[in-house]
Amino acid sequence: MIPVRTLAAALLASAIAAGSAAAQTSAPAATPYVPQVGQQGKDVVWVPTHEALIERMLGMAQVTPADYLIDLGSGDGRTVIAAAKRGVKALGIEYNPDLVALSKQSAEKEGVADKASFVHGDIFQTDFTGATVLTLFLLPDLNRRLRPTILEMKPGTRVVSNTFDMGEWTPDQTVSAEGACTSYCRAHKWIVPAKVGxxxxxxxxxxxxxxxxxxxxxxxxxxxxxxxxxxxxxxxxxxxxxxxxxxxxxxxxxxxxxxxxxxxxxxxxxxxxxxxx
The missing domain is CATH 2.40.128.30 (Avidin-like)
Known part of the structure; x- marks a missing residue:
């Protein structure tokens, strides 16, 4: 005969195990993070750059595997990943930690995590001056705030902005995307000049x-x-x-x-x- 205490303990353990299993099977799976166009960020809302314009931006910057590209406000990582697919070492600086995590996952899926990296940071507090190519999709007032730092970067650094300009600093080149792009389809390029005044x-x-x-x-x-x-x-x-x-x-x-x-x-x-x- 099984002692009463032993039987009670066994029944209790079985009940706990069954309850735990039921909880595990009934618990909903974690919902994947999906960014929404227009969602609010620190200084701007998030709007992804169209793939066609990304290719034009990288082309006008004449990126090569010898470059180091930094994307300011990298969002879901698409510009950094596109650069990495060209063999370019690239870094995205993004304030939203969920977008940073999503970007890292996307880089892994695309097989470019060895070239594409992402950090959670404020573009006004993070050093980006080591880049040879700088890409951005920010508002004009943010571009102007960044301009003094950009002008101190190494002469020859290429800076490419989706849509928005740098105020009085006239672009060296402007191009438009082709194909399916219907909004925010123009890019400007500046080349940081040496100081000769x-x-x-x-x-x-x-x-x-x-x-x-x-x-x-x-x-x-x-x-x-x-x-x-x-x-x-x-x-x-x-x-x-x-x-x-x-x-x-x-x-x-x-x-x-x-x-x-x-x-x-x-x-x-x-x-x-x-x-x-």
Whole structure:
């Protein structure tokens, strides 16, 4: 005969086990997180960039596997993942932790988790200055707040924005998506310019430049003659300008410029050093 205490204990254990099993089978499965277009974020609502525009943005940035792309406000991770599929190391900075988790899952599913990574962070508190390509889909006032930091990035860094501009900083290029894209289908690109404003010693002459973002103006003085600098602009570290009937092209590295000059009976090399260097 089974003792009463033993029988009661066995029945109690069986009841607990049965109740636990029933609870497990009746508990609903966790609902996967699905972001909603227009959902509120920290500074903007979430609207995904159309795949067709992403491809145009990456194309106009001329990304290669040698680049490091950072997407500011990366949302569901689609831009970062698209870059990773091109062999590019890419990072997404996103304030919504649910979107960060979703992005990581998507990168795993797409087989690019070794190239695509995501962090939960505030774009105004996270260092993104190591990027060679910067992508963003933010409002104009946020772009303008970021602009001073972007302009301090390495010259030649490519910055591509979905739809919204950088205020007075004129884009170097604007393109539109093709195909099925019906809204937010335009992108702008800027190339961070080297800083060349100031006075440069150029042989026996003096080159004085005024810089507004990538645009330049100024004068080239040789002896008593002074001619205006025209058609002048920066393209990252590359400089081009015209002085009189001579066309100068070259590259800037720190306090030195060097390149080629053509026209006006002159053809050959030129160089300049920043005054005081």
């Amino acid at each position: 100031g006075t440069w010693r150029m042989g026996e002459g003096e080159l004085a430049l005024t810089q507004t973002f990538q645009m330049l103006s100024g004068t080239l003085k040789t002896g008593d003659a002074s001619v205006p600098v025209t058609e002048a602009r920066m393209n990252g570290e590359e400089i081009a300008f015209k002085a009189g009937d001579r066309v100068y092209t070259g590259r800037v590295s720190g306090g030195r410029m060097e390149g080629r000059v053509q026209g006006g009976g002159a053809e050959g090399a030129w160089n300049a050093t920043r005054a005081g260097s």
